[in-house]
Amino acid sequence: MAVTMNDVARAAGVSLKTVSNVINNYEFIRPATKQKVLEAIAELGYEANLTARSLRSGKTNMLGLVLSDLSVPYYAELASDIMKAASNRGYRVLVEQSANQAEHERAALQGQFRNLTDGLFFIPLALGGDDIIAAAGKKPLVLLGEFVEDPRLDMVLIQNQDAAAAVTAHLLGSGRRRIAVLGANDGDTTGSNGLRLIGYRHALKANGVEYDPALVIPCGWRRDGGAEAVSRLLASGVEFDAVFGLNDVVALGALHELLVRGYSVPDDVAVAGFDDIDEARFASPSLTTVSPGRTEIAQRAVDLLIDRVEGKGERADVEQPRAEYALRIRQSAP
Amino acid sequence: MAVTMNDVARAAGVSLKTVSNVINNYEFIRPATKQKVLEAIAELGYEANLTARSLRSGKTNMLGLVLSDLSVPYYAELASDIMKAASNRGYRVLVEQSANQAEHERAALQGQFRNLTDGLFFIPLALGGDDIIAAAGKKPLVLLGEFVEDPRLDMVLIQNQDAAAAVTAHLLGSGRRRIAVLGANDGDTTGSNGLRLIGYRHALKANGVEYDPALVIPCGWRRDGGAEAVSRLLASGVEFDAVFGLNDVVALGALHELLVRGYSVPDDVAVAGFDDIDEARFASPSLTTVSPGRTEIAQRAVDLLIDRVEGKGERADVEQPRAEYALRIRQSAP
């Protein structure tokens, strides 16, 4: 049916191996031979069968990306960046949505998804370091952003703690004293969640402001979570003059709810987020937030994972680089 | 290295074919035999090698999805829905970003991306019907949303024209008479672009309002495009009392710019969009828009494409179903 390497070999009057050599840029080929083969390829419109190549070579040239859900803006933007960076190095990216379920995450670390890919980017939300190591096979794995404290795993880190402290310090610097934190859930102390909360507390302490648990409101990291958290906060009667959403969509949901209820932002309440998604710049008022260095994270993760897959690059046994963060001061908290 | 079917066959004391039969749910297997094989599979932790299966069967169980960029919220949400629907039917989705480039779109329709997938979802932005038919191979192809007028191609349609007319009629019904359209570009009359503009004109005509080309502002379908379009509109001195962004991000960019400049929405200017992305509900003010039926589009497209791939289902030669749209009236244009 399709044109195969055999057809090319016949047309060029050489052996299969020679065609393979040309395709794989083997160095020592007589120029005339190479020329003949390339002409036959062009004439026949030959394209390598990637499946056959994969079966034989054991490499698929695909990388897996396990994340919660593509409809979350931060993940969509990160996925887009990763796909572009991977494409520049000749790899495709196969995305798997985990819906934050431990079983889905575990399935993606092993099983068929793993077999289809040469290496994995993983944004763990349900699984911890031990779980990950237990579930993951021998193929390269790079964790992204969501911090899992484990010295055995490659990961590209967001400076969750310092960046959250910077946002909090900025709010304090503008005179706010009662800063509610939205999206700080359960007892987590290692996930983004917990680390950002720690950053918040450090900044309070450094500025001599007392920590008040009544200002810490758990909620899902979605728009409606942020909106609902504000409602609960208002219903509680606790006073506050600023809101720090632990990610942008929470902050944007909170912002929406505050405006709906007639509060002025930033006059009555300042609002800040975390992630610097595209939308943050165009919210009304635009959202003060912190950029975790998404594009840098994507680029570093891609380079690290592909170097691992190819066994190239001068790499330490385990690498855990941190991306640079940057405060983005906008209207919602000037 | 990994456990193969041969290992399973040996452990179960049967032939390779019998193992294959069990795995592929061949009907006529003696229960005892099946039992033995299943036990061997469980004991050895056997997992099929999908690459080998693909090479032999010619099927990859992957579907391609070609879209402009995952960082665009509507596409990210659509991709998420498609991946979920496909997963329910046992297929994975490989996403390819075209960056709106004709050459990228063409490459995705043929070449290696095509070889890796059994069928393709394609949101064409640069290529027309003839181009698509010329470039696409014989594998099934389903176009999504962005209308390409061509009776030869399967597609799941957004009711661009009627939905745009409904939004416009809603604005007219609330007393607006000078409705600016943002994002209406070049002479396009078949893309979403052109069709939405036609819907707008129809609604004006049906309501006896004259069409004024000075109210039609071209811009990129991004947030900054919408913001900039509003700036140009204001600079032109043309009067307007409403803005219809041809998609939500354009409308949200416009909304932002209007508020920045001190206009009150909806009092001074009403704003409406198209897409009903998640963000529309939580914008401030929340955005009036039209839902094109994203989840329905995803489900229908997945069912159609997989039926084509599997040669099953009672299907017409060409199908072009239209998804139901629904007006979402919110604060920005009550």
Next chain:
DNA sequence: CTGAAAGCGCTTACAG
């Protein structure tokens, strides 16, 4: 520098 052969792990006719 190039060739002939083996084999990656499956599925698929073909028998029986």
Next chain:
DNA sequence: CTGAAAGCGCTTACAG
């Protein structure tokens, strides 16, 4: 209902 054999289209030692 099950088996033995061929073969999908490549790459990879192994020769020469």
